[in-house]
Amino acid sequence: MEDRFIQESGTNVYTGCELLVKGALEGQVNLLTGYPGSPLAEVFDVMKANAALLKEHGILAQIGNNEALSVARLNGSQMANLRAAAFMKNVGMHVASDALAISNLAGTTGGAVVVVGDDTWGSSTQVPADSRFLARHLYTPVIEPSTFQEMKDWLSAAFEISARSNLYVTYIVTLTQAEGGGSVELRPNCYPETSTKNQTVIDTALINGSNRIILPPDTPRIEIETLTERFPTAVKSAREHNLNQIYHLNDMEHEIGFIASGLGYSYLEHALYELEFQERIPILKLGLTHPVDEEIVREFASHVREIYVVEEKRPLLEKDIKAIVGRFYQNGEMDRLVQVWGKEFPDDLEGIPDSLGLNPTILIQHLIPLLRHKFGSKDKSIKIDPEVLVREEQHLEQVKAHQVDIPARTPTFCPGCPHRDSASVFKEIADQFMDPKYMKQHHARSPVDLVFHGDIGCYSMLKYEPFPRLMHNLSAMALGGGAGAGIDPFIMNKQIVFMGDSTFFHGGMSAISDSIKNGQDLTYVILDNQTTGMTGHQPTPSTEDDILGNPTFAQDIEKVVEGLAGDADLFIIRTNPENRVEYKKLVEETVLKPGVKILIADKECGITYHRRLRRDHQQTIKERGFLSVEKHINITPEVCEFCLECTNATGCPGLKIAETDYGPKIGIDQSNCVSDGACARIKWACPSFEEVTITRKRPPRQQVDLGVMSADSAELPPPPPRTFDQTWSVHAAGVGGMGIGTISKVLVLAGQAQGYHVKFFDKKGLAIRNGGVYTNLIYSKVAVELSPIIPYGKADLLIGMDMLEAVRGLDAKAGFCVASTNRTAAIVNTAKTDTVTTLIGQDDFKVTDLENWLQRYTDADAYFGVDVFEISERHLGNKLYANMMLLGVAFQRGHLPLELENIQSALKLAVRPADLETNQRAFDMGRRLAVDPDAFATAQQQQTYKTLLREKCDSLARKRRGGTLAHEYEVLVQQTVEKLELDDETNRSFALYVYDLIQFENLEYARLYVEKVKRIHSKDVSEMGYRATKAAIKYLHKVMLIKDEVYVAHLLTSETKLRRDKELYNVIEASGDKIKYLHLNRPRFTIMGRDLQWDMNTRNWQLNLMKRMRFLRRLLSQWHKLEKVFRDWYIAEVIDTFAPHDRESYEDHVSAIEIPEEVRGYREVRYPKMENARTKVEELLRNT
Template sequence: MKVDPRFLKEEGHEVFLGNELIVKGLLEADGGTHLWTGYPGSPISGFFDCIESIQEIPRKYGIHAAIANNEALSAAMVNGSQMSGLRAVTAMKSVGLHVAADALALGNLAGAHPDGGVLVICGDDPWSDSTQVPADSRFLCKHLYMPVLEPATNQELKDWVDIGLKLSREAELYIGFLVTTPQADGGGSVIVRRNHFPRVNTHNKITLDTDRVDFENRVLLPPRTWRREQDLPSRYERLWKSAAAYGVNHLSLPHESGGMAGALPASPSAPIACVQPSGITPPKAGNFMPVSTSDPTSEAFDENFVVTRTSATSSALSQPPPIPVRKRYPVGFVTSAVAATYLQHALREMDMLDVLPVLKLGVTYPLDPQCIMQLAEHVDAIVVVEERRGFLEEQIALILSERRMHIPLYGKGFPFDLPGFPSARGLNPSLVIQYIAPLLRRLQEECPSRMPTSLARVDAEEALLAETSRFEVNLVPRTPTFCPGCPHRDSAAVLLELKKNFRDEAFMRARHRREPVDVVFHGDTGCYTMLMFEPNKPLMHNYSGMGLGGATGMGIDPFITNKQVVFMGDSTFFHSGQVAISNSAKNNQDITYIILDNKTTAMTGHQPTPGIEQDIMGNSTFVQNIDKVVESILEQHPIEVVRTNPEQREQYRELLEETILKNGVKVIVADKECGITFHRRRNRADRAEVRKNGFVRTKTYINITPDVCETCLECTRATGCPGLTFTDTDFGRKLQTDLSWCVSDTACTKIHACPSFEQVTVIRSKKPFSRLAEIQSAVLPEPSTHVFDSEWHAYLAGVGGMGIATSTATLVRAGHREGYEVNFCDKNGLAIRNGGVYSQITFRRAGTTPTSPLIPYGKSDLILGLDPLEAARGLDPAQNQRVGSPRRTTAILNRAKTPTIHGLLGKDDFCIDDIEKTVKRYTKADAFFSADVSELSERIFGTKIYTNVIMLGVAYQRGVLPLSLDSLEYGIQETMGSAATENWQAFRLGRKMVLDAEKLEDERRAAVAARDDYHRVVAEKSELLKKEVRQGQAVARAYWQLVASTIGEMQLDARHQSLLAGRIYDLIRYEDITVAREYTERLLRVHRKDWASTDYAATRAALWNLHRVTAIKDEPYVAYLLTSEEKYARDRERYKINPELGDRVVYHHLNRPEFTLGKTKLRFAIRTRPWMLRLMRHAKFLRRILPGWHAEERAFRDWYYMVAEGFAPTDAASYATWLTLLRLPEEARGYREVRYPQMRAAMERGNAMLRKLAAEVVGDEEVARG
């Protein structure tokens, strides 16, 4: 395996992801590190992915890296490492720290080895975008007496790994190393240094001398526990001295010359490290709640002057005392972690850098009192800038109170009735400006001599915030869902159906001879957590955390009669789920466990599980069998453990139906590989075949024939699969599979809702024709390169799976090569397929003040919208990005529409034109560019996956990237690896798209004009009639005459003339020219009574719906639609099939025909071939000899004919009613059981309207007679 050279680099600058920086920090740690462990979870999952990608390094140097079965076990592992002088790290997300707390409490109290050290990496999610509870790991670390180290910058994220281990061993304490989502999912440029590797390692083992084990400190049980606790103050004091030595806490004071008034100083002074003098008494460990300042009996109470600590609650109750004027600076800031970068960024934007003191803390628990006292000596008041609850604020309040430091303290509450920083969710630079700008203004009013005379930039920043807050952006939500091919979709689709059936009394009595039952579904952690979203919401009723779904059910089980089901992943099973099964068995719970064994930890990025052959290091490991483990738990239980493939829908349904209704604990193992890993492997094989042969010889697709589809949405409601999409046709919006996202797993075909699905296998013998050579040889003029002063920001937005992270990596590498300091942040976490994702990128010129990884409101220079809806979401004031502004931001949009899940379900929708107008309104209108880039990618490459790189080419050619062509080529080469050639061609295609923009627009307009020319339609259809219909010449002539005469009598626009010509042809193919003529006669009768003032709306409605009810999609007609020449022509274009090159297609149509013989209905599933359907298409005679066949459709047709004949509006109100009546067939969609209830409802509604119209006519007649 080739090792990424960045991790071997020992000097200079390099760019890394946030999680990669932690790994590089471990490699650089003095003396080397020995043990890397933990459990994956957002945002630190990438830590384990990085280890796996560089596994050759730890393997070569004897570093042991292992994913533990859960966080508690990983904590115990690092505890074991401290029996010797080993340096160990465990990584987990914030809620994982809860799991590990017991082991960490003991390990930390016992202490790190003086030659070892332990880092506990905690991944926090301040905005709760990918974490189930609003956890703040600092408070849990405090509860465990475990110090907290919080890096702020990318450089600190890497370098402080070494410092953290040093603090750990020098203080003999574990160190909580807090990393937040913007850091872990971000990254940037850092200075690297030499790697160190451990002397003791897996290749050079030692023998522990058990006689030298420190039992007093290692085996902590009373009374040793309290004796060890008494050592904590001295250990904290050592921690502070070491922290001072390493400079992790520092106080920045403004430049001494020039004072505080007038012009700002030219440059800030160097930070002052907080020095810990000897003799300082540390605060009581674990007792850092602030002393109350409202209690006169408190030791800290001073009736003349008290420590004032406000909160969001207290500030609302009373006005804090004014800030006293006693010291050099009216206020100073205390901050830490990534909030420190937000503060610095905010101050820079407001031109307030080097104006007020800032204490930046690295060790945030326990706080070093000397640091706080040093700041307090210089300021009249202290403002704490931190995310979430007031963790620092509480400690500072206690320190000031205990030392009689009479100084107001603000954070979650501000003076002057101003709102303080929020305790919920996170911060960003603009939010910091929003809260401190009013405070700075009031300080200038109160202390004009000690504040800048001008706050012009502060005013400008507030104006920009106000402007972006007024943007009117109304967007539909985009929720995540299972990936195409996900095995969990198989289970969800079946259980949605079963849950509905189980509640149906008729079904339960007939099939199971018992009363109906409602099934309760208990939630758990994994990809199946997506059950919380549509269309699977009925399958998740609660959530208690990982491995706890079964136990949640146990709490209600003794009191209910419901059947219960819980989903559990294979990773969750090994994490803690097997204990839940044991608990259920012990308590005789009535529950079915469905263990989804997909052979990976899919939710967090596909890390290995104990159930597969290799570990994270690529070592062969013992494969643990879920079935055997469960069978051993249930050995005395009468229910067996059943392993099955959920893809076999009918058998799977029968098994679930039988199993769920049994009593007691039942376990089903749904055995199907993760769709992503399966299709990655298949795509690798395809790429290898292309490299070998130049093309893929055989490829199978699932296709939907739009002419047959009725847009009933049964397939989307049952699966919620983003591999399904919409396509616009002459017969309205229809479903189709997305060529780029559909993985042909056949899940949608198993709904058996309609006959439009088919399996299409394309077999090639030669390489298809490609336009790539033309693109490669095209001469492309170089655009002007964008130039910026100090900082440039870009915002990339799209949908999970579109390649946003790949585009970001390309730009980041290009910017790094260009010589810029780079900072970026990606949104990951819940970015499953169809979930919104974004990236924020910042380029800084060398020597520019470092800033945060987030873009301030309104300050993005570029919005690159791979998805227009998500690009617009970046402007929405309701979100926490709102990156654009009309004066600064250039927007480049891909117009292709990716439906939301709600849209696929027919619940809401959005209009691309409206989205485009919104984005254009709130960005630079004269620089705006949009095009259907996905369509171009699919047309040229056969897939949309190159859209992201094509758009980089567009951005480059538009001159909005501050990057040279060489740097971009380097970025593409480094990011894409073996696929760089194709991606470079895609980049050039994007450049050419800009140059050919006018030509492409002319071609689009010409295509629309050709589509709407009914003469062209008639000519094309006449040729087909001549070739395919008996007496074709005569029929074609009659068709032409019928179209011409009908259009001659009607007032229709070009579009509806074209649609009418197509429908007349369609009815000829459905039956004959007579039926088509009857259609036109009915339509003309409606038109003659229609009103020009309404633009003949009734005529247009009848044009659509008379055809709709006449052309009943029975078996002969569907057979024709599935084998028509027009259909085959569309398929040849869609799948790039060229018979001249020897390409051929094999069709398997997935049908369930039904025939009615008297009272007997015969329905069966069959995979038909085209020859079978060509026979059936000629069986129109069955319509006459089977009178009961499709009787409901015929009745509905006849009813609608009656409605159309009765059309007779008398006024505007009756016209509106008639128009609604004429549109009623649009509400009846689908086939058979899906369609029939809708037809009945439409007729019932229509009859009510007809009765109302009749009553109104009678009333009018009576009035006239009277």
């Protein structure tokens, strides 16, 4: 239980979802229910966090199986004098509409409120929706709070309006309000008399069936009663609660006036504030937007010549105002017709957009020409400062001119997500089922084009790369099977529907029943991860407790399906999708069976599993001081071919692109990877994956003394808090999991302690699915009506935990454009976080380009960039603490209007006690970085040609009779380098490649490579920068270095690799640390014309034997024959034919030499690429 939720007075800060719960508590609520969906899913987390408080006072909190059942709970609650609220997202209201239509007209007693979260910008909702329309259709009054204070306070009013009007109230908030928050004044909670601890008895004799049961012939009567009695009562009650108010009105007649509601009102006030026009134009703020209080509209209209309606999305309120004003004028109750504008403005001025949402900047852009047009002349009663309008206009033109070209960051499954296991297998199967050869060999039938029906849940991520093949349509939640029913009788395709466990109970049971009844040929893959993963891990009917922690009956999906099947011949199986080989075989067999099939993929959500594992690890560290055993997935970059099969098969953000001596390779993001092995199970693709086990006898060493570092930082004099006139704002951007929410929380709490009025907006959306996230936060010294959205170019500070998302904050096309050169300081993490499309090779971006854009469009003198991920991971063991490091940088450089004491106090409240010390250290390290960017720099320098040559000579010398070999290697390289006369980087690569070929075969094999390079160089020209020679050095090495099982065994056990891994995992053998490997291999040998391959997880001792078996290359003549043929062809047809006679032939031949760049991967992955390469080379060299 949080103290903030029992606070009775004063002020504090809350998120929008927290305010809804606090408002319900202050409003004497009895029942809290609903179904989790963005943007209101956090409401249920707040209930869970305050379970003790709710249970203490007998307040019931329950998640319904779907939104309709939640509204039905409201209906039941109104049989007694109870106050009840149901929470759902806008499309959830669609699901609830039938129940709401009946329940609403059946009436209320204590009061029933349906809180709906609208997503006006469509950032996390599948369809555009405006709940105002549906609420009106259902005859419910509509309340739209504008401010965070109203979000809390008006829930009490909503209950009372509902009770008095005998109608349910639809309470609409938007994503910006729900995921935002701010400072509010508080009242005591009002706990209910009737509760689960103090039950009452319904006197059924008092129930009026004619009113409670909506059936003809009572339906017409109730409709008339609603329009003539209930709606007027709702208006009267809203008037008594001051939900509709007129601001800034005086006795004079005004040129114009605004009518606004919801967040549109805050945007309007914010826009007028920026234009220095606040409190000078009358505004009617409507809190009750349906039915509209016609009397207050008439009063307002009598003081203005024109009305401008500000509302998000379509012109609903505008049409009401036009009708009301027109009717008053028509009936003679007004002496003039007041013009009403909104989505259209007079005199060819552009009106307010009718699609998507609004923000302060959109209104500023439309208000500037309107204000200039209406108040620009000297004889107007309200004077306008034209310089302000010009200033703002020029400012907008400047920031809207920001041009950046960056890729989108699409969401994907989290690391460790069980859905990835299924998706990866189905992606492979979908391709193989279209292969006639595969289908004939494995299933003795013709190819099958699989059709996949989409649904709502974590598996909606199948729309995005690398799995778009697995979603062909999208129906409403739980209706994928219904879509299949509509096409099944007309097609021969096999069909698959993905369904989550929450979706199964939401409505999926009915869909399965429908499929069984109608004999569909369809496979349901029920992804049972034991939680409502998409919305934040709320319990489901299959879990053993409810949202308050009460024990409940856990319903078994398999048994429910068996009950639906009855005596039908229904194939039902539960299996763990992690066992890839067995799972793939089972899936293929299941999909090809006739009829309805149910495959339950049973594996816990990766987030809940690994959170629990981390807690266990933290407890062990607390008790013992360290973990005695650690397990990691590792990739050996020398073995990786950068074929991208692993990334295309999984799309896992635990993988990353790493730059190496051999170019880009796939590596492991040690902070993101959860070592579930999903990537490693693609064994047919690559032998570079391995499981690493570290055992320790004592705590691992620290590379720097963090205690001393913290002490040093403590000695740094804190800068004076940054000063500002009226407001200060920060935009922080990153990727889900980088701690943007924690940055926001620290700054919110510190700002509150500093005495500021705080407003913020944390855009979460698909945060836990590796989507982009950001926060807007605004401090003001005095209470002023502002929205939580930063107007274009008005951010004082840009904190970029991710460079790409930081630059997105500059982009006018993305709707942010928060920075300007004369105002915004940028503090950014320069580490590159790949997008999924970058990981699979579809696009890429350069950090240097991102830095250039940041410095171009912010205050370049204030720019500070540093790779805090590398520092945090190296010194603190995980890059999760980099957010506090960057915040420390921002503080010490004087960009925060906060005192150190308030930040430190906020940090204690914002992070878990187990992580507090490390976060404090990270903040201190950031302060140190601010004054000394090299404070944590490594001593390593870029290795030169000479240092590498010496290192490789020493390595060869350590071999048996290696002294002579080392000398001959050194002479061979030095003599060739002297002849080539190339740059140091190329010389270094050449020396490395010669060494590799010696290790692969022998010195003579390396000499062949050298001679071929020298031949190219002899015909190359300096005018072309010796591009052909440089290409030959790189690609001839790649072709000659055939990564057979012998050489791969060498790479996996080389001393260079072992040394690198020990440094990476902080293994100190002198301290008793040990490192062990389990190499995840699938070797293949061709013996007597037969290919033999099998799974073989090997240890280092086995590979140490294998790497000494070079004789196998001669003994097994057919082994890797295709790679050898390609090598010989490349040397003969590409290298040996180099003799350009003009620039065009030179360019063509260089392109031919570079063709092995496209030949990547092992065996079946590589062979088609070799054929394509030969075809391209023949085309390139045809005329040379």
